[in-house]
Amino acid sequence: xxxxxxxxxxxxxxxxxxALSQTVGISIPxxxxxxxxxxxxxxxxxxxxxxxxxxxxxxxxxxxxxPGQQVSDLEDMxxxxxxxxxxxxxxESEPLTGPIARxxxxxxxxxxxxxxxxxxxxxxxxxxxxNDSFGRTAGQYxxxxxxxxxxxxxxxxxxxxxxxxxxAGFEAxxxxxxxxxxxxxxxxxxxxxxxxxxQDWLSxxxxxxxxxxxxxxMAVGALAAxxxxxxxxxxxxxxxxxxxxxxxxxxxxDPIVPVNVTYPPSxxxxxxxxxxLGLTAGAPMSGxxxxxxxxxxxxxxxxxxxxxxxY
Amino acid sequence: xxxxxxxxxxxxxxxxxxALSQTVGISIPxxxxxxxxxxxxxxxxxxxxxxxxxxxxxxxxxxxxxPGQQVSDLEDMxxxxxxxxxxxxxxESEPLTGPIARxxxxxxxxxxxxxxxxxxxxxxxxxxxxNDSFGRTAGQYxxxxxxxxxxxxxxxxxxxxxxxxxxAGFEAxxxxxxxxxxxxxxxxxxxxxxxxxxQDWLSxxxxxxxxxxxxxxMAVGALAAxxxxxxxxxxxxxxxxxxxxxxxxxxxxDPIVPVNVTYPPSxxxxxxxxxxLGLTAGAPMSGxxxxxxxxxxxxxxxxxxxxxxxY
Numbered sequence: 047x048x049x050x051x052x053x054x055x056x057x058x059x060x061x062x063x064x065a066l067s068q069t070v071g072i073s074i075p076x077x078x079x080x081x082x083x084x085x086x087x088x089x090x091x092x093x094x095x096x097x098x099x100x101x102x103x104x105x106x107x108x109x110x111x112x113p114g115q116q117v118s119d120l121e122d123m124x125x126x127x128x129x130x131x132x133x134x135x136x137x138e139s140e141p142l143t144g145p146i147a148r149x150x151x152x153x154x155x156x157x158x159x160x161x162x163x164x165x166x167x168x169x170x171x172x173x174x175x176x177n178d179s180f181g182r183t184a185g186q187y188x189x190x191x192x193x194x195x196x197x198x199x200x201x202x203x204x205x206x207x208x209x210x211x212x213x214a215g216f217e218a219x220x221x222x223x224x225x226x227x228x229x230x231x232x233x234x235x236x237x238x239x240x241x242x243x244x245q246d247w248l249s250x251x252x253x254x255x256x257x258x259x260x261x262x263x264m265a266v267g268a269l270a271a272x273x274x275x276x277x278x279x280x281x282x283x284x285x286x287x288x289x290x291x292x293x294x295x296x297x298x299x300d301p302i303v304p305v306n307v308t309y310p311p312s313x314x315x316x317x318x319x320x321x322x323l324g325l326t327a328g329a330p331m332s333g334x335x336x337x338x339x340x341x342x343x344x345x346x347x348x349x350x351x352x353x354x355x356x357y
Numbered sequence: 358x359x360x361x362x363x364x365x366x367x368x369x370x371x372x373x374x375x376a377l378s379q380t381v382g383i384s385i386p387x388x389x390x391x392x393x394x395x396x397x398x399x400x401x402x403x404x405x406x407x408x409x410x411x412x413x414x415x416x417x418x419x420x421x422x423x424p425g426q427q428v429s430d431l432e433d434m435x436x437x438x439x440x441x442x443x444x445x446x447x448x449e450s451e452p453l454t455g456p457i458a459r460x461x462x463x464x465x466x467x468x469x470x471x472x473x474x475x476x477x478x479x480x481x482x483x484x485x486x487x488n489d490s491f492g493r494t495a496g497q498y499x500x501x502x503x504x505x506x507x508x509x510x511x512x513x514x515x516x517x518x519x520x521x522x523x524x525a526g527f528e529a530x531x532x533x534x535x536x537x538x539x540x541x542x543x544x545x546x547x548x549x550x551x552x553x554x555x556q557d558w559l560s561x562x563x564x565x566x567x568x569x570x571x572x573x574x575m576a577v578g579a580l581a582a583x584x585x586x587x588x589x590x591x592x593x594x595x596x597x598x599x600x601x602x603x604x605x606x607x608x609x610x611d612p613i614v615p616v617n618v619t620y621p622p623s624x625x626x627x628x629x630x631x632x633x634l635g636l637t638a639g640a641p642m643s644g645x646x647x648x649x650x651x652x653x654x655x656x657x658x659x660x661x662x663x664x665x666x667x668y
Contacts, residue, residue, distance in 0.1 A: 088640075095638065176644060201496035270438040306642070323634065327406065329626035330619070330648050331400075333487060 084311035084357035185219025194224030240267030262289035297347035395622035395668035488522035496530025505535030551578030595659035609660035
């Protein structure tokens with residue numbers, strides 16, 4: 047299943063010079079919501095950078111809004127563009143597994159980003175975020191910042207392994223800190239659900255010292271409910287994923303949004319860069335790269351703020 | 358503990374221009390044995406490549422033959438060269454942990470290669486081989502190639518977590534194949550110990566169909582014993598780590614050395630390239646990159662053969 051990154055040469059007729067150029071295909075979900083929008087922004091930025099740095103290399107970037115279209119995009123890249131390497135963030139795992147396995151079998155280097163396939167060992171390189179680290183990094187901030195006995199409420203995402211890993215990391219970091227989780231419920235990564243959940247908690251708990259929302263969309267909903275209840279001065283809210291608005295509040299030292307935790311959409315840049323490096327540098331690039339979450343603070347927020355990004 | 362890769366600018370006096378060049382320090386064990394020799398070869402090759410590609414960047418490469426010297430090398434890199442990033446393969450984990458933690462705390466990006474530190478969370482990037490995959494890749498070849506009831510002997514390394522992980526991967530891959538492990542013992546990653554062990558097994562077992570030596574040095578010892586016993590035609594030997602002599606035999610389709618499994622010393626190139634990419638490309642490079650072992654076959658052996666490498 048493993049392809050080795052080697053320049054493919056195609057003799058174009060008897061007297062033609064071997065074509066040394068290599069083509070990298072990139073297939074990602076369309077910008078239907080915030081994180082995917084930023085994914086598109088970073089993919090385009092990186093392709094522009096690499097195309098300039100590698101004039102001999104060609105890039106094909108496609109976006110898709112359903113799994114069926116992604117399958118035909120991929121087949122098209124192989125059939126008409128003869129790609130040497132593919133960087134793909136699968137729209138869904140199940141329907142993409144077979145088609146991507148066939149592409150890998152044909153000798154094309156395959157890099158899978160973030161959303162794993164339904165079967166192990168197909169891709170050459172896997173680049174993904176670290177959900178345990180995402181929760182743990184937030185939890186460590188709570189444990190270090192809050193006093194013993196402090197009251198915290200937790201908004202989980204949609205029930206899933208991603209959500210379980212994030213919450214397990216958060217809880218592990220709180221252990222022994224004396225910080226108390228007063229309530230925990232699913233906000234389903236949804237702004238409106240989070241707003242309603244926070245309203246309920248605000249009416250039930252006279253003391254809330256901090257909110258952990260395991261995604262920035264939920265943090266936006268929680269912040270709106272807190273603002274409406276006039277309790278902004280009482281607590282802080284930590285979301286996650288590095289939404290532009292949150293990073294902007296952090297760099298302006300807004301006390302209710304003191305920090306954030308990355309789950310960077312720019313991981314698509316990492317995946318494209320590593321794939322191209324494998325094609326050009328001859329260093330081993332096959333394996334699993336799990337990108338750690340970083341704490342965004344007022345000190346480093348500038349490095350995480352992308353003026354032109356939609357997210 | 359996490360540093361963010363950003364160009365550091367130092368104003369050299371009131372009217373001086375900010376110094377935009379960045380310095381990367383690399384500290385690795387001296388070439389005292391085969392694998393470390395190849396490590397040095399690949400580190401030098403990559404530094405030469407990157408120095409040419411990044412004229413503004415400086416590289417300091419030091420080699421060391423004891424932990425104390427490595428500590429002073431690192432302190433020197435920080436004090437006199439003002440490194441922005443460090444790529445280090447620790448000679449030993451314990452004595453290097455404190456000094457590397459202090460360097461990371463001072464804001465220098467730290468990439469640790471292969472040998473982990475004694476404490477988690479110090480380095481920004483960890484690049485290492487995959488011992489489970491190393492054993493599993495060999496085991497899969499045995500399971501696919503040998504018939505049910507085939508007799509296999511296994512040479513383990515020095516008792517350690519590395520050895521346990523390799524053997525567990527090998528055994529997991531054999532499960533259900535009907536291939537039988539007739540004997541398993543520690544050859545301690547040593548050529549002479551492996552020679553004696555193989556001699557003993559050859560005298561005890563009339564049928565041996567294949568040998569798995571969990572390192573190429575042991576495979577060399579096993580091959581010598583098999584040759585001396587005149588039983589070369591009866592079995593094949595699979596070692597691991599991609600020693601030059603083994604890769605040469607594979608590309609020449611020697612039936613007793615049909616394949617090999619990588620644990621690439623060129624991972625130092627991966628680590629240096631990713632560190633420099635973090636400095637230059639602005640893509641997230643913080644996390645754990647575990648490099649998969651690959652199966653070296655007659656078809657792809659050329660890609661793993663480095664004429665000028667000592668190993």
